[in-house]
Amino acid sequence: MATQNQQICMVARPQGLPKLTDFKAATAPMTVPGEGEVLVRTIYLSLDPYMRGRMSEAKSYVSATGIGDMMPGGVVGEVAVSNTAGLAVGDFVEGYLGWQTHATVKADHLRKIDPTLAPISTAVGVLGMPGLTAYFGLLEVASAKAGDTVVVTAAAGAVGAVVGQIAKLKDCRVVGIAGSDEKVDYITGELRFDAGINYKTTDDLDVALRAACPDGIDVHFDNVGGPIADAIMRRLNPFARVAICGVISQYNATADEPAPHIYRHILVNRVRVQGFIVFDFAARHAEAYAALGQWVSNGDIKHKEHIVVGLENAPQAFMGLFDGQNFGKLLVRVGDDPTR
Numbered sequence: 001m002a003t004q005n006q007q008i009c010m011v012a013r014p015q016g017l018p019k020l021t022d023f024k025a026a027t028a029p030m031t032v033p034g035e036g037e038v039l040v041r042t043i044y045l046s047l048d049p050y051m052r053g054r055m056s057e058a059k060s061y062v063s064a065t066g067i068g069d070m071m072p073g074g075v076v077g078e079v080a081v082s083n084t085a086g087l088a089v090g091d092f093v094e095g096y097l098g099w100q101t102h103a104t105v106k107a108d109h110l111r112k113i114d115p116t117l118a119p120i121s122t123a124v125g126v127l128g129m130p131g132l133t134a135y136f137g138l139l140e141v142a143s144a145k146a147g148d149t150v151v152v153t154a155a156a157g158a159v160g161a162v163v164g165q166i167a168k169l170k171d172c173r174v175v176g177i178a179g180s181d182e183k184v185d186y187i188t189g190e191l192r193f194d195a196g197i198n199y200k201t202t203d204d205l206d207v208a209l210r211a212a213c214p215d216g217i218d219v220h221f222d223n224v225g226g227p228i229a230d231a232i233m234r235r236l237n238p239f240a241r242v243a244i245c246g247v248i249s250q251y252n253a254t255a256d257e258p259a260p261h262i263y264r265h266i267l268v269n270r271v272r273v274q275g276f277i278v279f280d281f282a283a284r285h286a287e288a289y290a291a292l293g294q295w296v297s298n299g300d301i302k303h304k305e306h307i308v309v310g311l312e313n314a315p316q317a318f319m320g321l322f323d324g325q326n327f328g329k330l331l332v333r334v335g336d337d338p339t340r
């Protein structure tokens with residue numbers, strides 16, 4: 001077994017889009033697990049847009065990563081050394097362990113994964129944080145119900161693809177907005193969304209939305225914010241619900257952009273707009289894991305992964321989230337996956 005732990009740290013706060021020089025590889029000795037702890041070998045590191053927020057000092061719902069600190073992140077790994085009765089060597093676990101090859105961590109900070117249910121990587125994807133986000137954002141925050149027209153942005157991504165598929169299972173009309181023809185073909189073909197719009201090639205998003213949503217929009221699951229969200233706002237029906245999940249178009253902004261004033265649309269249509277964070281529903285995660293697990297094992301929800309190999313390639317892959325280079329849940333394979 002390796003004795004040195006490889007990490008990737010943030011060495012500068014990005015101004016705008018992150019650059020490779022904002023990150024640096026570091027080495028730290030591995031620590032021996034104390035009582036109640038395990039040493040986890042990282043197999044998959046999840047790369048997620050929220051990490052851009054952690055790199056910034058702007059006010060948020062959690063504190064910023066310090067300069068020189070390891071980048072934070074969700075991990076699926078294998079227990080390499082155990083000093084607790086609850087986990088054995090060879091067990092697969094998921095936890096918030098950061099951009100590193102190994103982590104010594106208390107066992108009660110980990111979720112044990114059953115590798116017979118689904119590929120272990122899904123524990124940071126459709127059967128992990130992004131799946132939970134889709135589930136609670138759509139069904140609780142946006143109160144989606146049969147007959148609603150649901151529009152979801154970043155629709156081929158980790159969260160968006162699950163949102164659209166749950167909405168289809170709930171008998172909604174689903175329209176996805178994504179950044180390439182390949183992604184639009186995927187959501188309308190394999191995932192059976194009713195319509196898709198490539199926002200990068202559409203001349204007029206208002207016209208495209210009118211065609212795709214002839215009866216208006218009842219639910220907007222917003223992953224991107226910015227001008228796309230503004231256009232969707234103009235097509236909302238009375239009593240529509242907007243779940244603000246993410247605003248990825250703004251994460252690298254260095255100044256506030258001028259935007260349309262949306263209050264009038266909210267008022268005249270009596271729209272409910274609510275931001276949310278997946279952890280708001282922590283007390284109910286078990287319910288969502290059960291529902292998502294059932295849908296995945298039945299084949300009702302499909303998932304796609306975009307896997308980059310090697311921890312050293314994490315910064316470049318992370319940067320690609322901001323121009324749509326990932327097609328599916330973005331993961332880094334840091335170590336061998338014995339289940340594949």
Ligand code: NDP
Nearest residue numbers: 049154157158159178179223245246247248249277278324
């Ligand atoms: P994705 O897998 O969807 O990857 C991000 C995608 O965003 C890219 O592939 C790209 O797709 C799209 N994108 C990037 N820049 C822009 C832009 N300027 N305008 C429009 N689209 C853009 O990521 P996730 O599914 O993990 O996350 C989606 C959103 O959900 C993010 O905003 C994230 O912060 C948020 N989120 C919120 C959570 C919460 O608790 N509130 C929890 C998890 C995620 P394309 O090619 O289509 O442009």
